[in-house]
Amino acid sequence: MGAGITGITTAYELAIDGHRVTVFDRNDMVASEGSFANAGLVSPGCVSPAAAPGLRRWLLRGLFTHESALRWRPNLNRSQWSWLRQWWQACEAPQAADVRAMVELARLSRERLAGITERYRLDYERSDGVLLLLRSGREFAATHRHMTMLTELGVDAQELTPERCREIEPSLREKVRLAGGLLLADDGVGNCRQFAQMLRDIAAEKYGVLFRFGTEVRALDCTQGRPLVHFEQRALRSPGTQERPPELRIEPYDAVVICGGASAKPVLRSAGLDLPILPVYGYSVTLRLRADGHAPRSAIVDARTGIAITRMGDRVRVTGGFEIFQDRQPLQQSGALMPLYKALHRWYPYAADMSQPQIWKGARPMLPHGPPVVGPAPSSGVWLNVGHGAHGWSLACGSARLLADQIAGREPSLNPQPFSVRPWLR
Incomplete structure (x- = not known):
């Protein structure tokens, strides 16, 4: 269930293991929601749980600097307030074990992505290296502590002087204040949507994966031994004819993998799970160079704001945002866009043609703390690959392999315990 980057990679890994795979998605093509125009970072050095020490101060400070990543309203509903409360409490708890698990998963994912890219000679927009830019001595000190942990986990992380930062990125604005940087040389950028489209073709043509677009899973019935999938399929319509209501259908499967994004909660509830997954919205602006x-x-990633500026072929993409409500304003008028334009002007004021921006808003399915959930659900035949938050692209290939290994009963490449659903069961 789900044809975003997590669902596509999961379908591929299961198919090469010999399973007959069907993918359901309510959209008309792959990577139509959270995977459509994300930052493209493939970066073990940048992954972390939603909650981490210092995040409360970082986000709240942004509210008063016009560079805010956080946007919220006091009239949130009960589930949003509950999520915020869990996130707030977890921000000051020790996170080393969670960070370690996510970095290890991201490293596995990067290796798997490289292997798939080489195996099929995939040609999608990509580039090497991620540079974290630091504006102050305080940011440099905090990043030094983080770098020490990353190095212990096998991540190639190098502290840089301002001069060295400008050698690596010579088009950085000369007059902007810069205390230094952190280079993640083995990390990089890849066009998530392009990769998903290519992997869809491979999965369908080489391994017989069936894609059922325009199909929304409504519920799972796990009381009959095998999971029963209740879904609505949009009826095809000929030109000039009236649109018919969706067809309601039920089909049995040996196993179901829920890879849906923020829309998966009703299906999770039907399977007896009430995971606190919240759609946290992010934005991107993509411009021609x-x-x-x-x-x-x-x-580059601005350490103060969390905003990423990435090269996508002959385009530049600016990405950020941590919006925990659904802003009903027209997308072009959203206040979340101003910090993105300000970041581009700060670091690369002459990079882009501003006349035809492609603006995107996407929901990231985010747990309030901890790694994503990758493994079996309590209901027999139901498996989970959910809650990757803003790091779906960095974690997708590794999560898919980890899940496929568990379904096959093989010894996984890394310990699956940190990704278990058990801590979320009540």
């Missing part, structure tokens, strides 16, 4: 070449070579 100007001909004079004042553009990033790969990717």
Whole structure:
């Protein structure tokens, strides 16, 4: 269930193991929601749980600096307030074990992504290296502590002087204040949607994966031994004819994997699970590069705001946001876009042609703390690959392999225990 990047990679891994796989998605194509225009970071050095020490201060400070990643309203509903409360409490708890688990999963994912790319000679937009930019000595000190942990986990992380940062990214604005940087040389950028489209073709043509688009799973019935999938399929309509109501159908399967994004909660509830997954919205602006070449070579991340500026072929993409309500304003008028434009002007003021921006808003399915859930659900035949938050692209290939190994009964490449659903069961 789900044809975002997590669902596509899971379908592929299960298919190469010999399973007959059907993918359900309510949209008309793959990677239509949270995977459509994300930052593209493939970066073990940047993954972390939603809750981490210092995040409360970082987000709240942004509310008063016009660079805010956080957007919220006091009239949140009960589930949103509950999620915020869990997140708030978890922010000051020790997170080392969770970070370790996520970095290890991201490293596995990066290796698996590289293997798939090489095996099928995939040509999608990608570049090497991620540079974390630090504006102050305080940010540099905090990043030094994080770098020490990353190095212990096998991540190639190098502290840089401002001069060295400008050698790596020579088009950075000269007058902007810069205390230094952290180079993640083995990390990089990849066009998530392009990869998903290519992997869909491989899964369908080489391994017989069936994709059923325009199909929304409504519920699972796990009381009959085998899971029964209740779904609605949009009826095909000929030109000039009236649209018919969706067809309601039920089909049995040996196993069901829930890879849906923020829309998966009703299906999870039907399977007896009430996971606190919240759609946390992010934004991106994608612009054509100007001909004079004042553009990033790969990717930079502003440590103060969390905003990423990434190179996508002949385009530049600016991504950020942590919005925990559904803003009903027209997308072009959203206040969440201003910090993105300000970040681009701060770091690369001459990079982009501003005349035709592609603006995107996507929901990231986020747990209030901890790693994603990858493994069996309590109901027989139901498996989970959910809750990746803003790191779905960095974790997708590794999560898919970890899940496929568990379904096959093989010894996984890494310990599955940190990704168990058990801590969330009540």
